[in-house]
Amino acid sequence: MKSADEIKKFFKSAAIDTNPKMDEAVLNKVLIANEKTTNPKSAAIVPKLRRIIMKSPITKLAAAAVIVIAVFIGIEKFDTNSSSVVWADVAERFESVPFFNITIYLCDPSNKTKKIEIWKSEDSRVRAHEGNTVFFADFSKDKNKFTIFDRSTKKLLNGDENLPPFIWRLCGKKGQFSLDTLTKSFPSDVKGIIPLETADTAASKETVLFKAKAKEIAPEALKIWALRESKLPIRFVVRPSKGYYDIFFDYSEQKDAAFFDPMAFTNQ
């Protein structure tokens, strides 16, 4: 035996066989080992995925892009969810506010403009001005009783018939201010109020704009602005077919007790 080829042939011809019984035993061990490692498959998926991602710059870039998009979507969704405001939240929040001042600019169908001002105190007393008339009410005692004076002469006027219909509708019937009574005071038949989707602007981050739900009411016929964080209404604009209502809400100043006292008014 001289050449390498002959030795190679000798290598190839040298046979080996296996004991079938042991063969089966070894194969069983192998299969069991395979079974043990393939069962907890989920644990192996993450490293495998990481290997695939880290394999090339393109997959790395794609993975980074997916993460960035997911983060943006997450932030957007979180932002929307956390600050979404529905009309019921605004109405509920308004009823719990301790004091407020509402200024209403009203233009009736005959194009006559009026300014109505209403103040409510923490103890549910109300004072309202309309033209030359002053109204006082104490909702904590008598929900339907108004005391009405002539503003310039301070003379007491008799009877609720002197109460303008709008204020009567707004305050008198239920004895409690609510946005529900306010919206029902308008000539337009407002059937429901829903948030109006607006462009993502600086103002839209702080305020929510509502519109009437009914399709037959034009978007400009009713607009309500509320603060996104406090959920308090700040402005109503109502434009029926004729005339308009422009209503401003102010929560910044609480008038003192004398302001709501009819006796103090007459003694001034």
Next chain:
Amino acid sequence: MVEDRLLIWKFKLGNRDALRQLYEKYKNDLLKLAVSLVNDISTAEDVVQDVFVGFAQSAEKIQLRGNLKKYLITCVANRIRNRKRDRQRHETSGIDDLNCTISDVNRPEQWAILSEELALLSNAMAQIPYEQREVVTLYMQGDMTFRQIAKIQNASINTVQGRYRYGLNKLRSILNGEIDQ
């Protein structure tokens, strides 16, 4: 090669029959290689069994590209190398310094059954230094290139070629002597 890739693909998908087929296909080649390298049947059996178990456990890591036979051969060579290193740490004599020869008597639980030629070859291989033995075995039996063997041995191609020449010459003289007797 294509058949191997198909089997690996099936194996990765959890097909046990594919693993069985791979085992059947390569067990003899790996046992023969291991016996040539260690000249000890039980060690060779342990090594090959460990390689198959390791392979079965690495379904997730195994890739479809490459040559499976060479991969398994490399695994066998590496495991033997590791065992040799471990034994040299703990004992004065390693598997490189074998005084025993392969016995003709088969153990009842013995897995590998060697032909006379293989027993002769294994005994002859045991007489040459391990690095040379490894190069000759991987080249002759494993059909590996010198470059691939150099990578396994962490040596230059020239060194590997030198080991092959020395190993082959020594093996030739041993076998000639044996056969002439």
